[in-house]
Amino acid sequence: MALDELFLPPEEVQAATCEVCPAQLLRFGAFDVVDRPGADNRYDRDRGWRANVVTGAPTCVHPYRVGLPPALYASAGVPLPPSATPAPVPSAADLELPDDPTLLEAWLVALLRCASPERMASTLYEAEAIASQRFGSRDVVAAMRRVMSHELAGR
Structure with missing residues (x-):
């Protein structure tokens, strides 16, 4: 395998x-x-x-x-963890709105991963409002579409 x-x-x-x-x-x-x-x-x-x-x-x-913990797998040859290792969770820094629009999608994922199922809709609504203050609507909508198609489908 x-x-x-x-x-x-x-x-x-x-x-x-x-x-x-x-x-x-x-x-x-x-x-x-x-x-x-x-x-x-x-x-x-x-x-x-x-x-x-x-x-x-x-x-x-x-x-x-x-789904992997931080490690130098390629550059230092750190072995991959066993598959039973819990996936890392977003850190407090991951929950801060980025300055770079290419990181907007990851920010949205971090927010949703920390939200309870009951708070998903309000989390998305709040995230869209916050992101729209810093980024153009094209960037926000594109990131939200990609995130929603994967993150919400998996819940």
């Missing part, structure tokens, strides 16, 4: 992760996972994902979306 078959099937990984996540194209273990975006893992337009600026390793910046 392949290592990534212990976790989510490829089509579920693609639906659960950001469009620029290395998990979209690479097997688990072939990319690092860090706890949040930062200067050490910038988006590389040529590669189509974030990469560690020192090692060049592809890097996922949302552990709660990919």
